[in-house]
Amino acid sequence: MPASSLAQETAEVLSRLGVADSAYTDGSLAVTSPITGERIAEVRENDAAGCELAVAAAEAAFRTWRLVPAPKRGELIRLFGLELRTAKADLGRLVTIEAGKIVSEGLGEVQEMIDICDFAVGLSRQLYGLTVATERPSHRMMETWHPLGVIGVISAFNFPVAVWSWNAAIALVCGDTVVWKPSEKTPLTALATQALFEKAAAKAGAPAGLSSVIVGGRTIGEALVDDTRIAAVSATGSTAMGRAVAPRLAARFARAILELGGNNGAIVAPSADLDLVVRGVAFAAIGTAGQRCTTLRRLFVHDSVYDSLLPRLRKAYASVTIGDPREAGTLVGPLIDKAAFDRMQEALKKARADGAIVHGGERVLEELGGNAFYVRPALVEISAQTEVVRTETFAPILYVMGYMDFDTVLEAHNAVPQGLSSSIFTNDLREAETFLSAKGSDCGIVNVNIGPSGAEIGGAFGGEKETGGGREAGSDAWKAYMRRATNTINYGRDLPLAQGVSFDV
Ligand code: NAD
DSSP states (O other): OOOOHHHHHHHHHHTTTOGGGGTSSOOOOOETTTOOOEEEEOOOOOOOOOOOOOOOOHHHHHHHTTTTTTHHHHHHHHHHHHHHHHHHHHHHHHHHHHHHHOOHHHHHHHHHHHOOOHHHOOTTTOOOOEEESSSSSTTEEEEEEEEEEEEEOOOSSSSEEEHHHHHHHHHHHHHOOOEEEEOOHHHHHHHHHHHHHHHHHHHHHHOTTTTEEEEOOOHHHHHHHHOEEEEEEEEEEHHHHHHHHHHHHHHHHEEEEEEEEOOEEEEEEOOOHHHHHHHHHHHHHHHGGGSSSTEEEEEEHHHHHHHHHHHHHHHHHHOOOSTTTTTOOOOOOOOOOOHHHHHHHHHHHHHHHOOOOEEEOOEOOOOGGGOOOOOEEEEESSSSTTTTSSSSSSSSSEEEEESHHHHOOOOEEEESSEEEEEEESSHHHHHHHHHSTTTTTTTSEEEESSSOOOOOOEEEEEEEEETOOOEETTTTGGGEEEEEEEEEEOOSSHHHHHOOOOOOO
């Protein structure tokens, strides 16, 4: 492989992060950087036998790991968090190179990993069960939480490492072991994360096989999904992927944690603070080049503020710096690949056919590489939620629609198949509370006066409907990674039966 300067830099970063060069040279999986479209590595892929070995090792490790006291398991995650702190600059840089995120977002992704490690360390002393009132005298009833088993993690390209850490940090303190299949578009960051984890595991004296990476595409993902030794699979990606994975897991009664596509909306009410709206919408709709599951894709603007907001949004869109994500000042980096660009153009064509006015959306900066795809984010004025608006296109397209009546806009907001994230900009208490209420947004994330993207790890993350229903990260999401036992203990001399049943023999 001819060594471009980006390939050389990638190799240097990987070496500092502890990844052996045999893992990413002369392999069968070509990795390109979306920054220039150049090939930066050729990663060794795993076949079915490799998957089999990783799962066998994880299953063996589970037998000892489940017996280690949870706070001691937390110590491993504390040490892993320290490794991440030390390696933050390099791992963040690798996220930028491999996924095309701007520098602050690459670093932010690693910060999110550090944050979830801190959360998991605290959690390792708080895996509480309930004591439940029993109807029988001299009895006690309680819940205990036990490790579940091997957890398969399938992740998407756009959060190449943070999503794994939401799952792995929690699963490991819960006493589970993990096998990770990262996106085939971003295996390098996964290999680097694994190297950092192994350093921490060696320092902690943890058993081998607690966490491993298998590299490859759909086929190896399917092998993981079908492996009956895997108790739960956490799968992050498109709704199409979830539709393929969910029935396979259901067929063998495995637990599924599905984090799928979003089509996130925001409502701008008459009382909204428009300064806040412009900044909130710009970050949520344009940030990460529209490649977040929580990216704002549908904006409902009250007719009374439409004509004052739209010019301001157009100005913000025109002023945003698009370019090489490594450069200071760049706010919008590249799309992940040509397929993403083609899908964006197809969606804009459909929107035009539906009568929309499209501002932006064209390819720019072709000089950065024939195989690099930078676009001007698109602002699309459209009168109705046509099929294309109801579909997630993973690119920076914001559909803007006017509205007159609050109840009607609530209906429209919820009238899409996805249910991940949502927000309302309003200073009207009744509107804000209604949006948060049972008749309000039907999403898993519901915000007021901030955009739908950029969640913190402390809350449970995930969404409803075609987003899959899974919850990850904070709050009580840990319960999905453990099995619950209800225990009844009789400390008396009689044997009273529940519901007053008598059965004397
Ligand atoms: P994708 O669905 O193409 O791939 C995601 C992962 O699934 C990859 O690792 C891929 O190899 C694997 N995969 C695909 N088909 C599979 C199958 N049949 N069996 C097993 N594994 C399979 O998604 P992508 O393009 O990498 O990511 C973008 C999508 O992910 C968007 O739809 C976005 O909304 C979604 N996403 C959701 C969340 C969330 O938390 N809800 C977070 C990030 C991304």
